[in-house]
Amino acid sequence: MTLATVSRFPTPHDEPVWDLLEYSSLLDDDERDRLDAARAVFERVVRPVVAEHWENATFPHEILPELGRAGLVGIAARGGSHLLQGLVHAELCRVDVSVDTFLGVHSELFTSAIRRLGSAEQKARWMPRLETLARTGAFALTEPDHGSDISRGLGTTATRVAGGWELTGEKRWIGNATFADGTIVWARDTDTDTIRGFIVERGMPGFEAEAIERKTALRIVQNAHIRLDRVRVPDEDRLPGADGFSSVNALLTDSRVWVAWQTVGVQLAAYDLALAYALECEQFGRPIAGFQLVQQNLVRMLENATSTLGILVRLAQLQDAGRIRPEHAALAKASGSARMRETVAMGRAIFGGNGISTDYGIARVFADAEAVFSYEGSHEINTLVVGRAITGISAF
Secondary structure, three states: OOHHHOOOOOOOOOOOOOOOOOHHHHOOHHHHHHHHHHHHHHHHHHHHHHHHHHHHOOOOHHHHHHHHHOOOOOOOOOOOOHHHHHHHHHHHHHHOHHHHHHHHHHHHHHHHHHHHHOOHHHHHHHHHHHOOOOOOEEEEOOEOOEOOOHHHHOOOEEEEEOOEEEEEEEEEEEOOOOOOOEEEEEEEEOOOOOEEEEEEEOOOOOEEEEEOOOOOOOOOOOOEEEEEEEEEEEHHHEOOOOOOHHHHHHHHHHHHHHHHHHHHHHHHHHHHHHHHHHHHOEEOOEEHHHOHHHHHHHHHHHHHHHHHHHHHHHHHHHHHOOOOOHHHHHHHHHHHHHHHHHHHHHHHHHOHHHHHOOOOHHHHHHHHHHHHHHOOOOHHHHHHHHHHHHHOOOOO
16 A cells, blocks of 8 residues: 555645644634635645655755745734744645745745844845745855854854955755755854854855755755855845844744744644554554554654644744743744654554655655754754753753
């Protein structure tokens, strides 16, 4: 039995049967309609193409126009609730977390940085086409030798020159950067030691983005190793609101919440696949969904996803109230990642030997979960952020 023979996948018209505590009922009627519409687009446009693109480590550029028309970029910033925004990310992750990673980098990092930190001219030049995905963005912070310690160890430099700045350094694991129209590069001002942000447009002399190959997770995401060799950036492409690492950290807090929503969606993807398989696959003359240990695993998977969802619903309320703090986001990411790892392992086990074949969607979900576990702050660093908040003592 291959993925094509499994008949009980949720459809765009099904109720979200995973939402046993009815969290989606907290949306108003208009936002529930928007969520249903987004779910329909993901099922119709994204699901049919992701398996092949994951196998080939290619990006489905052909889906961007329709995703752009769906109004997925900057939902909360454009008047929607943070709960709607989070549930949209979770629903996209139920279909494919790589595509949601593209969207999150573009929307929650690049576009959000220009919206919050950009000049009026930068917003006018970039925002209309970013919001429709007519232009795409990347966010270059992590470096080859600096990830968790990037706030102290950032090595890329920005030196003032006539009419602008000269950027030199390297960045690594930068999603979307092989094809993005613009990349926000974070660099240390050599005069003041201040961290600043710059919009670097594709094709600028000295800017090279080389695809990172042979990945075993998030294969659709086009991560790049970036080299900046004295890249000249005009002063009008410096983000005027970016003045120190606190500017970056404010963006990372919200993006960490987005990735915590991904842990919900990944768990639901594993649950969808495992439930459908358990209902179809027969052993000892009946569907394996009728055996106690399989039901126990399915219930535990749903428990994990529902617990993670509950934390994220509360964080959405705090975001709407303007009361989100870094330790809130870190708690959600650390907790959600741990629950996600257990959930996808249980889902893969339900498939038995078929669970390691890419003919079955669970292998892709299982592999992609490992990347989500580590990015936007590793599980360990997020745990220590919460530890610092509750003890008053930094352990890193």
